[in-house]
Amino acid sequence: MPPAVGGGLAGSELRPRRGRCGSQAARAVGPDVATEATTRSPKRPAPSSRRFEAPGRWALLALVTLMSFATRFHRLDQPPHICWDETHFGKMGSYYINRTFFFDVHPPLGKMLIGLAGHLTGYDGTFLFQKPGDEYEHHSYLGMRGFCAFLGALLIPFAYLTVLELSQSLPAALLTAALLTFDTGCLTLSQYILLDPILMFFIMAAMLSMVKYNSYANRPFSAPWWLWLSLTGVNLAGALGVKFVGLFIILQVGWNTVSDLWHLFGDLSLSMVTVGKHLTARILCLIVLPLALYTATYAVHFMVLNKSGPGDGFFSSAFQARLSGNNLHNASIPEHLAYGSVITVKSARMAVGYLHSHGHLYPEGIGARQQQVTTYLHKDYNNLWIIKKHNTNSDPLDPSLPVEFVKHGDVIRLEHKETSRNLHSHYHEAPLTRKHYQVTGYGINGTGDSNDFWRIEVVNRKFGNRIKVLRSRIRLIHLVTGCVLGSSGKVLPKWGWEQLEVTCTPYLKETLNSIWNVEDHINPKLPNISLDVLQPSFPEIMLEAHMVMIRGNNGLKPKDNEFTSKPWHWPINYQGLRFSGINDTDFRVYLLGNPVVWWLNLLSIALYLLSGSIFAVALQRGARLPAEVEGLSQVLLQGGGQLLLGWMMHYFPFFLMGRILYFHHYFPAMLFSSMLTGLLWDTLLRLCAWSLASFSLAGHVHTLGILSLLLGIAYSFYLFHPLAYGMVGPLAQDPRSPMAGLRWLESWDF
């Protein structure tokens, strides 16, 4: 089945162009025609061999696809325990099957697909995925691994077709396919339940469809043109839907589209109406369609996950009301705050919790010795506060008095329900954040002083001046000192029960630290309404989910004194990642690129920059190149340029990222780098053959060069394959190990 899919794509599209690349096709299949073809420019047709090329191409593509599937599916079931991040993504797949709400820093599509694959192949979501190394036992995990391996295997035919389209040369495409097939890193990363094979699949598919639709530039608005254009859009949505780094391929496609449009715009033979049509088509297919699909994945995500689960706490109270099993679900509480209401106040910042106080005092030497006020993550009676008027002590719940709602700008007093002390602040420094003021509980039975008065302000006043449960974002401003009640997010020492510090900050900037909302609300005098009316709308949910994800991503900071992977490590294959096993008795899998492939890639980038700039300068100087060289230089500059751009787009942004980075982040860039290598060596060898044309053996230079590269890569894979397929026995430092001679860098620890 899989080869047929790949073949189908290629077959339908390659037929109209077969005349162009016939010579190369024939040469790669049968070396006997090679001599005749070397002197030919890559763009010149070779009508004589047309009869053989179509089956030859098909066979070659089928072979490439077969190799790719064979390597990816070989020993897929090994090891039968959780490897590395399978513990996260497998678990998240289970969450989808169980429909429990969770939080992750990546968008949902990849994990939904994993969940779907598991569901379809009979996994019931009961395995706990606790930690790497846990045995799967009777649980069906092969479906999920197989799905990832399937997508990972498709990368290779995709890369093959992309390079074929860009260079019009079969040897280049073949070399690329070999580089990727025989790269242990790509292989390892494709064999487990991870997001990366899914992400790379969408990236490569987007690249392929972009290149394809570029090749139909001479037949705009034809059916295949529309097909490839919209496929590009679909795949962009997929890439972004799996991980946010999908943004890089969007940037690349965007850049390609803009330059394409700019080219069309400068073509005076096209009327403005036609240019407008082009623009509209691209907006539709590359902006509207991906956005719609991306939004749709979130719609599915929120529809599927409707049960309360481990992710609730990351989201706002209003959001949690959607989840069945959460205590806010189907609850009914009074809608607007009135004097006398008993409330809990929650910080708008993630993972800070509820405003809290308890019957313990600040210790000696830390501000005034008054009752502690903190924030606390869990529900507790000590989180309850009563809203009172600042100037009267009469009980507002007295039925004879009319209900009076709290409004924006009112001056209030917050009385702690359990201890009857007022929320209080004064000019003492806060316990941890020395520039802020201390917040305490003060007074006896609700009688305190003017330092207990707070002005309540609503930040988002679209619900009117009243304060709406869950939805109103409020700030509490201390009347006497003018500071704002906020949580610093710092953990208090043991005397504060390791709860979080609450301060009054003199800096009036609106930050999430100083914004609160009202969550629970009890007031017998008011009618209850169902929380359903307060539920956020879908766009609000989307926005909130993204804010939480971005904050989560930024929160992934490396700690001090920790070994972390740096972007400059990656292209030189400096250090791998342990997927499974540490000791010599374990079944060990080590994610490390095939060093031959990676170092060849590195060399090729340098070579490309060199040869590319030589050609560019020569053209700029107006040098007249022979037709053959002219054609090759076009391939090098345009096709290679796109691939180089892809590599840069997927690599350099990591230097600017503050979050913690891992080796596997480099793999999308590595795909582009390998395609560039394939294209470059083919072109260089052709140039070599051309410049040596006067010698009798010159024609073989290209063939021999490609063949030796292919064989070298295959041999290096034979050497390094235990890294991916697993190894048992002594570690490589040990001279008895079969891998002992292969530890070429000290930093590799397999």
Add this chain to the structure above:
Amino acid sequence: MLGFLQRPVVVTADINLNVVALTAVGLLSRLWQLAYPRAVVFDEVYYGQYISFYMKRIFFLDGSGPPFGHMLLALGGYLGGFDGNFLWNRIGAEYSTNVPVWSLRLLPALAGALSVPMAYQIVWELGFSHCAAVGAALLILIENALITQSRLMLLESALIFFNLLAVLSYLKFSNSQKHGPFSPSWWFWLILTGVACACAVGIKYVGVFTYLLVLGVAAVHAWHLIGDQTLSNVRVLCHLLARAVALLVIPVLVYLLFFYVHLLLLCRSGPHDQIMSSAFQASLEGGLARITQGQPLEVAYGSQVTLKNAFGQPVPCWLHSHQSTYPVIYENGRGSSHQQQVTCYPFKDVNNWWIVKDPGRHQLVVNNPPRPVRHGDIVQLAHGMTTRLLNTHDVAAPLSPHSQEVSCYIDYNVSMPAQNLWRLDIVNRESDTDVWKTIVSEVRFVHVNTSAVLKLSGAPLPDWGFRQLEVVGEQLSRGYHGSTVWSVEEHRYGRSQEQKERELELHSPTQTDVSRNLSFMARFSELQWRMLTVRSDDSEHKYSSTPLDWVMLDTNIAYWLHPRTSAQIHLLGNIVIWASASLATLVYALLFIWYLFRRRRRVCDLPEDCWLRWALAGALCAGGWAVNYVPFFMMEKTLFLYHYLPALTFQILLLPVVLEHVSDHLCRYGALAATPPWGYGSRGVLNGDSSVMQMGLGSQARLCRGSEDEANEGCRERKVADVHGRWGRPFGPGEHQEQREGQGNMGRDPEQPVVRGRTAWCMAEINQEAL
């Protein structure tokens, strides 16, 4: 040779009185009452400390920027005879009489004042009118945020000065490219560009953005130069080499020079020594050098050493042990080995001494001759005061349960054998037989049994560990990380056989003599690295703001407040200038896109040379604004309004440029819509066709004509003529101009019909192309 005898020596001075006048008012505005207030204003409290350090020649480390800016301020202090004796501790504190306030503030003020005539020059060199140039200078002159910032001991005005200087000298250079490449003035401006860029980067790292902009513009120009086929290959190569040397090599050298002078000046040890490596500290007078002077260089078996961790985070500290043991059960219920604690201690202490022991022998003294320890040797480390051996084993460390506990071994007879052999791994070795050297060598200790590495985890231990820092054995043998690397700081050859004697010896200071000198490059790279990685506690500030607040001046900074009279200094811009400059940027962007799109469809609104001028002005002014503004969105440090001033300066330069363009091209076009003012063929210019195409015949007759190399000059000379005409000089360039005009007219192809409509011409051109 004796020409001066035959002809009189004549000096012709061409003085632009406008520049003189602008300089004068610039100086007046920046220098007037410069010494007021005689009190510490805002960040003077911060830079002042460093001035004092320079005056006292004490080493310091400031992560906020390279040293050139600080040195400039210190130069003012040096000129004013400041002795550095002032306690910079509080904003608003009155200066004592020994502080030469005027001369300290002089250099920033001069830089601010000179920015005014430079603004004039830049707009003029960009090819815009005298009027626009004066306008730009006046706007810079009266912008009160710039005035405020220039009149204090702060660095922004110097940064702006060098930014402008870099742009100006590049413009001068590229304008002289047409007349006389490789002439002295060409070289002068080219090299000045590089030097000014280096100075800007040397003041603050953000100067690098302007440098990159200039490099970008230079690269585009160089690319056009490569495409110029009238030049020979050798000549193109010479051009490129000259640019590479002046814009890449010279800035690097100048930047290094700043550090060279900086390190030359600061030769005494001071409060920031601790952050630097031992080797660096030893190169300063006093401090560590006093202790380490005369230590033996090679560590031998029996050496007594203190081991400093190379990472320096969270604080620099030394490997330490003491009598106390790990608690049997930790608070969280996990157990320990109950052996003697090993920690990292940030203070000098007698318990920091360790003795390097040969596992095969019992003695703890150095043989005669000493046997040096080499890379790869197996050693034991004995704690000096307790003589227990450094040990690690498969017990979880107290705070980092994934790592191994490190202890000094106590034999409790509980089937927990001693595992106290360590393999010495010299990280910065040159060969595999290198000897372990004091201060210079960076070593790792790899545990022989478990291949764990001795590492500082950095977590402070609870009360039982006296809040010292945790040291662990980490299983990962891979990679280099500062926290696993140690260096010997204090060192002497142990002589005492007996423990009592030895304790006495440990308490006494080290002696004997070896001096150590680090090369400049080693000191530079260490200092630069530390400056980039030193962490500033990014505390919130009352007047901090976000980049979005800056454009519309939504924020301010109170710089100073007189305690009694309530006299104040606020950093606040002129809202009219800020808003109109922002508007000008917007207008520029819209117009630029409009022209660009129309040109793409071969509708030529602007003559070629005017378009090039317009694009270059945008690249430098709007580009200068963008590169100095946008990166702040990605910075995580605390930001203030004054960070926007370099960007603002470029934006202000754009304002008169846009105004002139609008009045010259758009307004006029609107008024004369009935008779289109000029039809002009860009095509001819692009072809380099020297025969003339259509010429503008609007009532104002702005002439842009001729071949490509003449085009720019034409506009400029025309304008010079205008200026001189207005100033009543009916001779000089004006005449020349008319002559040329005549030539131009003669050169016109009589066959070609003069098409006066822009659209008509473009249609004609399209038809031509179609043919």
